[in-house]
Amino acid sequence: MTTAGKIVNNEIHLQSIHHQQTQPHQLHPPEHSDGEPETKKQEMPLDTSTYSLALLRLDGRRWNELRRIHAQINTQAAADGSSYLEMGNTKVLCTVTGPAEGRQAGQRGAKDNEAKVEVEIGFAGFSGLERRKRKSDKRTLEMQHTLSTAYSSLLLTHLYPHSTITLTLHILSQDGSMLAACINASTLALIDAGIPMSDYLVACTAASSATTSDSDNSDPLLDLNNLEEQELPFLTVGTLGRSDKVSVLICESRVRMERMESMLAVGIDGCKRMREILDGVVKEYGKRFS
Amino acid sequence: MPVTIRAPNLPTPQDALQRADASDEDMSDDDLPTAASGTSIVTPGETITSDPQWMRGHGTYVPPSTTTIVSTVAGHLHKTNKLLSVQALRARYSPEIGDLVVGRIVSVGTKKWSVDIAAPMLASLPLSAINLPGGILRRRTAVDELNIRTFFSEGDLLVAEVQSLHQDNTASLHTRSLKYGKLRNGLFTSLSGAGGGVLSRRGGVVRSKRQTFTLNTAAGEVDVVLGVNGYIFISAHAAKTGSGTADGKDVGITRLEEAVSETLYSSQNDDMTPAIMGEITRVSTLIRGLAAAGRRVDEDVIVKVYEGAVELEAEEKSLGIKGGEKGVGAVGVVEAVLERLELGG
Numbered sequence A: 001m002t003t004a005g006k007i008v009n010n011e012i013h014l015q016s017i018h019h020q021q022t023q024p025h026q027l028h029p030p031e032h033s034d035g036e037p038e039t040k041k042q043e044m045p046l047d048t049s050t051y052s053l054a055l056l057r058l059d060g061r062r063w064n065e066l067r068r069i070h071a072q073i074n075t076q077a078a079a080d081g082s083s084y085l086e087m088g089n090t091k092v093l094c095t096v097t098g099p100a101e102g103r104q105a106g107q108r109g110a111k112d113n114e115a116k117v118e119v120e121i122g123f124a125g126f127s128g129l130e131r132r133k134r135k136s137d138k139r140t141l142e143m144q145h146t147l148s149t150a151y152s153s154l155l156l157t158h159l160y161p162h163s164t165i166t167l168t169l170h171i172l173s174q175d176g177s178m179l180a181a182c183i184n185a186s187t188l189a190l191i192d193a194g195i196p197m198s199d200y201l202v203a204c205t206a207a208s209s210a211t212t213s214d215s216d217n218s219d220p221l222l223d224l225n226n227l228e229e230q231e232l233p234f235l236t237v238g239t240l241g242r243s244d245k246v247s248v249l250i251c252e253s254r255v256r257m258e259r260m261e262s263m264l265a266v267g268i269d270g271c272k273r274m275r276e277i278l279d280g281v282v283k284e285y286g287k288r289f290s
Numbered sequence B: 001m002p003v004t005i006r007a008p009n010l011p012t013p014q015d016a017l018q019r020a021d022a023s024d025e026d027m028s029d030d031d032l033p034t035a036a037s038g039t040s041i042v043t044p045g046e047t048i049t050s051d052p053q054w055m056r057g058h059g060t061y062v063p064p065s066t067t068t069i070v071s072t073v074a075g076h077l078h079k080t081n082k083l084l085s086v087q088a089l090r091a092r093y094s095p096e097i098g099d100l101v102v103g104r105i106v107s108v109g110t111k112k113w114s115v116d117i118a119a120p121m122l123a124s125l126p127l128s129a130i131n132l133p134g135g136i137l138r139r140r141t142a143v144d145e146l147n148i149r150t151f152f153s154e155g156d157l158l159v160a161e162v163q164s165l166h167q168d169n170t171a172s173l174h175t176r177s178l179k180y181g182k183l184r185n186g187l188f189t190s191l192s193g194a195g196g197g198v199l200s201r202r203g204g205v206v207r208s209k210r211q212t213f214t215l216n217t218a219a220g221e222v223d224v225v226l227g228v229n230g231y232i233f234i235s236a237h238a239a240k241t242g243s244g245t246a247d248g249k250d251v252g253i254t255r256l257e258e259a260v261s262e263t264l265y266s267s268q269n270d271d272m273t274p275a276i277m278g279e280i281t282r283v284s285t286l287i288r289g290l291a292a293a294g295r296r297v298d299e300d301v302i303v304k305v306y307e308g309a310v311e312l313e314a315e316e317k318s319l320g321i322k323g324g325e326k327g328v329g330a331v332g333v334v335e336a337v338l339e340r341l342e343l344g345g
Helices: A002-019 A048-054 A138-154 A178-192 A226-231 A257-289 B013-027 B142-146 B253-264 B274-292 B299-319 B329-344
Strands: A069-073 A081-087 A090-101 A116-123 A163-173 A201-208 A220-222 A234-240 A246-250 B047-049 B069-071 B075-080 B083-088 B100-108 B112-116 B123-126 B157-165 B171-174 B186-190 B212-217 B220-226 B231-236
Touching: A069 A178, A069 A257, A081 A178, A090 A178, A116 A138, A138 A163, A138 A178, A138 A201, A138 A246, A163 A178, A178 A201, A178 A234, A178 A246, A178 A257, A201 A226, A201 A246, A201 A257, A220 A257, A234 A257, A246 A257, B047 B083, B100 B123, B100 B171, B100 B220, B100 B231, B123 B157, B186 B274, B212 B274, B212 B299, B220 B274, B220 B299, B231 B274, B274 B299, B274 B329, B299 B329
Parallel strands: A116 A163, B123 B171
Antiparallel strands: A069 A081, A081 A090, A090 A163, A201 A220, A201 A234, A234 A246, B047 B069, B075 B083, B100 B112, B100 B157, B112 B123, B157 B171, B186 B231, B212 B220, B220 B231
């Protein structure tokens, strides 16, 4: 585990800053992601520098803590598979339809003898801070595409030729780590639907808390909430179960190359923890069938 | 010091259960296939065995350039000699030849119907595979092709048998028996994900000797059709001879078929008493409850649970309880009935 060593270094560094807290904090200018400039403009600059004082984040977590995760499987009896997942205040409902015959016989799966994975993401009007109509903008489309490609390679689609697997995600509440929550909810729903997959696909977000001045002393943060996501450069990483195989990696913000490795390492370790939690949910559900 | 990811601060009920789970596993080390079909399940990505003597079956996969067998679904492990397979807890129905299925017509083609039988692909029912009205087996004609909608039209329910399977696992159906055909006078229920799979399932509908049976209720007889695909139809019992008996007792076998065929493709429901409707709904609710509780759905269980439910209701009525202690919904009723049955016998 070379990655673990990196983080140990970081932690040591952090403790040293903790003692020599002399220099004034320079705020890193907020990173603007391309898709959604309108959300950022009214935001007050968030003082993430308080982190280095107490080593506690805005919601009282330490750098390597996940938020509370609550997951349920088989929430809707009529669906082929369904799940409900909460990661902190991010709440996602997922239903799976299929494998079923596609809507039109003409536009069957891209490859002729494999099932096609379709993803629909819907944002509830009340999910965000402001009530607004969120049509399928570019960001949603990208999320849908990410999920679709990830699951096309994860699921054993060759077992269901010519059919379509539809994932429908409803976002009931947004508080950061949207894509990660969608991935985790989808994995649970697909397991409930009994669709064969090579392993769990679980995801987590990780950020770098460094300010511009002390670039060496960056501390990676795990599982971001909305405020942290708007302030810090972050990435979403999805791995295959217990292994270190990265299946999804999305980074929409600009971040220094050196910080990438520690962000990834903490993200992957978060995914492992996430897998255990989701596996516990599935195992608990399985007891009903004993 | 390796990286430690802390657990969320507040221990949720889920976490507590999970810990209990973990301790269970320590107690009974049944990770190996030797202790298969215990109470624990395997989940996707879980290594079942790395011993090369085992062969992989359904629900498993061997990662490239390894000999380990890994589960791909969450379910119970089955062992057949040296073959390891995993039966998913819930999955779509996969058709097999000879299965009795309940289906719904999705679209009408020129010479065939497309039927939804809850399988990954729609099944086809060719015009040549149905009993045409007007006497015993006859050739289908161009007139029949033009009148295809008079037999089955979109949305009609039918009971059929899987005649053959194509390469991509699409099924062809047939209704060439008086047992099969259009369904009416009843209630359709779908048990999603609880249909028959490749292996025998613990809960839900399984392939059995009797998929259709008649249940005696206080309000009259009720026919139950358990489709292997998890679609279920419960209807008021139809007297098979119908108008044939009115003419006289000496109806020949050909006359009998003719008499039946008149009503064979009727889409008109007969009049039913509210009492029998009530009983049909009760049976439907109990079946849904059984499936939701992960129980097996077959004739014996349904008869037993139905009788138990009727008794329970009578008992509660006489005691003046208004179903206060029962759980919520269909599962609650079924669990109350099963608990009572276990106490009684």
